[in-house]
Amino acid sequence: MAKTNGSHIRNQKNASKPSTLNTIFGVVGEVLLIFAAVCALYIAWQLWWTGVEAEKVQLHDSTTSSWTAPASKNGSVSIAPDNSPDTAPVEQTNWKYGDTLGKLYVPRFGQDWSRTVVEGTDNAQLVRHGLGHYSETQKPGQLGNFAVAGHRAGYGEPLGNADKLTNGDFIVMRTENYWYVYKYDKTEIVLPDSVEVLSAVPGHFNAEPTERYITLTTCEPKYTTATHRLIVYGKLVSWSKVSDGVPSVLAQKDASGKVSFTTDSVRSLASRIPDLSSVFLWILVIYLVIAIAAAVAWRWPAIRSYREREESRQVFSLFGWFMRAQPGILPVRIVLALLIVVALTAALFQWGYPWLSVHVPYLQVSSNYVAVG
Secondary structure, eight states: OHHHHHHHHHHHHHHHSOOHHHHHHHHHHHHHHHHHHHHHHHHHIIIIIHHHHHHHHHHTOHHHHTSOOOOEETTEEOBOOOBOGGGOOOOOOOOOTTOEEEEEEOGGGOTTOEEEEEEOOSHHHHHHHSEEEOTTSOOTTSSEEEEEEEOSSSTTOTTTTGGGOOTTOEEEEEOSSEEEEEEEEEEEEEOTTOGGGGSSBTTBTTOOOOSEEEEEEEEESSSSOOOEEEEEEEEEEEEEEGGGOBOTTTOEEOTTOOEEOOOSOOOOSGGGSOOHHHHHHHHHHHHHHHHHHHHHHHOOHHHHHHHHSOGGGOOOOHHHHHHHTSOSSHHHHHHHHHHHHHHHHHHIIIIIHHHHHHHSHHHHHHHOOOOOO
16 A cells, blocks of 8 residues: 555656656747847837937037027027029038038928938948938039938938828928928839939939929838838929028927927937947946845845755746846846846847848848948
8 A cells, every 4th residue: 555655646746747848848938939039129129229329320410510500589590581492502512421411301200300411322321320412413402403312211210201291391401501492292112223213303314404303212111121212302492591590391480479490309318328338337237236235145045945845846947047046035036137138138239239230141131230330
């Protein structure tokens, strides 16, 4: 009878132990969850954080900040008179690669929306600054075609809402001395090799221009592989001197009739986050201080409790051991675990994802990533 009972107890213990197959399935499931989280964070990095980095670069661009502010009187911004497009002057500056031409304003994208426009349209410029001028096309206000390129997804997605432009919308370009007001004309979708959209008369090679155009080019579709290009056209309808004020299409009046103008985009909270390498190091320091204090005060109670359980209750888990490896009581272990997660996220955003986007061919093509610096 004793042998029977002993055998029965051993069978119960063996039955309660997780099988090797179940353990493998459990670990594989946890690895897949980690992989899914890494992929989700990559999407957040690509579509959001690259834009934050681009915004930081634009905020530190001292070129436009040193320019003369539009005329104002008694705290109210002056509305500049509209001049005929046929008399539009052209800046005499010969911009070099990477130089700042000015800022583009599109009221349809938001009353505080503006983006820096620089000379050059390679990814190094579009990632850092937002919008780039095709050097082979005309200057703002010049007879012909002033063409600008920008990303539609990620890197601040400056032209993310280009497809929302409609009849009656305005596209305003400010250089150091002048405002150029273009009115939306039409939108079309073309193949990537349709370079005729950059002609002096968009869509017509070798045609002699009689008007002043603006052309915005971006990717289509927005969030998948860009098989086409979305092209937005506009025509110059007026120009003004910066010294005379701001164009009426950008001026905002309050109930008292006071005219205001937001000269720069509202800075996002995310753009105030310091460099992530510093964030990573500070989190590590905080983690070490808390972990050492917890180890001295409580040691590793979760590991001790785990070892004191019956053998039949021990189940291997990556997540479980990650939590047990933290010293201290449960609230402290949760804080320490969160610090590690945040530190790893910062490391991925700062070093991991940029490295992958440069060295993994598929990610390099899909992200168009160029390091911001």
